[in-house]
Amino acid sequence: MKLPEKEKSKGEILMAPRIDYTKVGSGALRAMYGLEKYLAESSVEKPLRELIKLRASQINGCAYCIDMHWKDARAAVVTPSTSTELSATVPTTTRSREE
Numbered sequence: 001m002k003l004p005e006k007e008k009s010k011g012e013i014l015m016a017p018r019i020d021y022t023k024v025g026s027g028a029l030r031a032m033y034g035l036e037k038y039l040a041e042s043s044v045e046k047p048l049r050e051l052i053k054l055r056a057s058q059i060n061g062c063a064y065c066i067d068m069h070w071k072d073a074r075a076a077v078v079t080p081s082t083s084t085e086l087s088a089t090v091p092t093t094t095r096s097r098e099e
Contacts, residue, residue, distance in 0.1 A: 047076045 021029050039049050050073035057065035 050076045
């Protein structure tokens with residue numbers, strides 16, 4: 001299946017965006033931003049917030065979001081072993097109760 005393309009200047013071809021979230025899902029986008037703002041002002045620490053977003057992306061199966069949230073989690077000082085364990089369903093002694 002060939003993805004849609006659009007021409008840039010001087011023969012360069014760029015991939016066309018799949019969806020314009022600001023038009024199609026503006027309500028959902030506003031809700032996500034509202035949730036992000038609420039959590040940023042809450043007592044939930046940034047590393048844990050990033051782990052939650054990473055796990056939600058894993059559950060949703062969105063490779064783009066998994067990559068984005070994995071990078072954000074690492075920047076928030078989440079260790080690789082912690083994020084790797086997120087995909088396991090067995091209890092572990094290396095994560096805190098919240099994680």
